[in-house]
Amino acid sequence: MAKESLPKWLVRHGGRIHYVRRVPSRYTQVDPRTFVTHSCNTDDVGQAVIARDRINAKVEAYWLSLVRGDGDDARARYQAVIEYARNAGFAYRDVGDITKGSVEDLFKRLATLEQPLAETQGRRTAPAEKAIPTQAHQRLGGF
Incomplete structure (x- = not known):
């Protein structure tokens, strides 16, 4: 063979x-x-x-x-x-892979990062599912 x-x-x-x-x-x-x-x-x-x-x-x-x-x-x-x-x-993914993926996945990841940051600054954030169209979306220019 x-x-x-x-x-x-x-x-x-x-x-x-x-x-x-x-x-x-x-x-x-x-x-x-x-x-x-x-x-x-x-x-x-x-x-x-x-x-x-x-x-x-x-x-x-x-x-x-x-x-x-x-x-x-x-x-x-x-x-x-x-x-x-x-x-x-x-799952850990390289930034290049994340940007090639869905916008929803990117927003979920950003929203997940916002939560601990907001907590350290004494603010509250919405759960990741609700933060997608609001906070993360606005930070990226609302596209």
């Missing part, structure tokens, strides 16, 4: 497709791993390519945060952002 040819950074392990990428030399000072591996959670090549692009964006954002930050502190901040998004009921 001929070896399957998969798109860049994708390999098949036991029927499932995984993202596998060598850490570029410019990041070896901040990331001690030789390879980054992550399951795409699929055996379909098309779905794996979509997952690969999402995973790769996160990995590259992580590397940039390490380079711009100060080592372990940058790593901790990156993990904290992912955890904050998860606790707020959202």
Whole structure:
């Protein structure tokens, strides 16, 4: 049987497709791993390519945060952002991905961020569902 040819950074392990990428030399000072591996959670090549692009964006954002930050502190901040998004009921997504998504998702995310900010300033905000057409919408120029 001929070896399957998969798109860049994708390999098949036991029927499932995984993202596998060598850490570029410019990041070896901040990331001690030789390879980054992550399951795409699929055996379909098309779905794996979509997952690969999402995973790769996160990995590259992580590397940039390490380079711009100060080592372990940058790593901790990156993990904290992912955890904050998860606790707020959202999957962590790169800003570029968020802006390509629905306006409703963007407004929900903005409204979720407004609530703790308002609380620290002693204001009250409407729940995220009601804040979409009002506060967040007005802040973005009402488009």
